[in-house]
Amino acid sequence: MKILICGQQGQVAQALQATLSGVGTLVVLGRDRLDLARPEHIRQQVRHIAPDLIINAAAHTAVDLAESEPELAFAINASGPGVLAEEAALLGAPLIHYSTDYVFDGSKPAPYNEADTPNPLGVYGKSKLAGEQAIAAAHAQHLILRTSWVYSSHGRNFLLTMQRLLQEKPELRVVADQIGAPTWAGSIARSTLALIERWQAGHAGAWGTYHLTNQGETSWFGFAQAIGNALREQGKPCAALLPIPSSDYPTPAARPSNSRLDCSRLQREWGVSQPDWQTALRECLAGQA
Incomplete structure (x- = not known):
């Protein structure tokens, strides 16, 4: 099987390359x-490669920057995935695409499920939602996997930023009123592998949109606490953490206060589940050592 992975240096793309290395021939394009x-x-690249499966792990993920460059965000997050889906349909190849909790506004008091109506707050979320819609309109076999708060031991993310700042500063203020599930890129890649294996074995569930995050919930402050505890266990210096409201940390793009996603449909339809976020964090940190 020939698998085209769109994206090369991103967190999920790197995790996919490590996890899927034995599944088939990987063609990784940055x-x-x-x-x-x-x-x-x-179109030219996809037709030249003629993959059996396309995985799109590329995206414009700079949430705040997207507010000032909406055209580029929509080109990469909406138009591009739509073209990939059109080419996938022509090839008869499934498309796996990653989306985000930012398609929701965060006003729901409970975790969001796939039947909830999206209402993105900013350009990034709007562009990702438009990408979902473009993929669905192409009528290709597809899986849109919405995830949240992605981190890994590579790239730029909350984990690596906190590890650095907690060791550099005596005190750190972190937002405590946004709730979600930190999700390790390794968990996303492993779940993607499980989905591919079920599809190959003829046990595929329904195609469509699913939620995929690590289990459980916390705030950014709680996530920072867990990172700080890990540093202390290693005997490293760690700043004092202070919880603050979102209003004390204004950003160009508004963030949803509730980013929790109900992932039960993926378990029911495909038999794929994820570990809790604390377990995943420990796995990530162990691999980082």
Whole structure:
């Protein structure tokens, strides 16, 4: 099986490369070889490679920057995935695409399920929702996997930022009124592998949109506490943490206060579940050592 992975240096893309290495022939294209902002370039590359499966792990993920460059965000997050889906449909190849909790506004008091109506707050969420809609409109076999608060031992993310700041500063203020599930890129890659294996074995569930996060919930402050505790266990210095409201940390793009996603449908339809976020964090940190 030939698998095209769109994205090369991102957190999920790197985890996929490590996890799927034995599944088939991986063709991994970064932005220099597959630019999602260039539709005809996408078509040429996909038709040349003719993959059996396409996995799109590329995206414009700079949430605040997207507010000032909406055209680029929509090109990469909406138009590009739509073209990938159209080409996947022509090939008869499934498409796996990653989306986000930011398609919701966070006003629901309970975890969001796939039947809830999206209402994104900012450009990033709107562009990702438009990408979901473009993929669905192409009528390809597809899995849209919404995840949240992604981190890994590579790239730029909350885990690595906190590890650095907690060791550099005597005190750190972290938002405590946004709730979600920190999700390790390794868990996303493992779940993707499980989905591929079920599809290959003829045990695929329904195609469509699913939620995929590590289990449990916490705040950014709680996530920072867990990272700090791990540093202390290693005998490293750690700043004092102070919880603050979102209003004390204004950003160009508004964040949903509730990012919790109900992932039970993925378990029911595909038999795929994820570990709790604390277990996943320990696994990530153990691999980082």
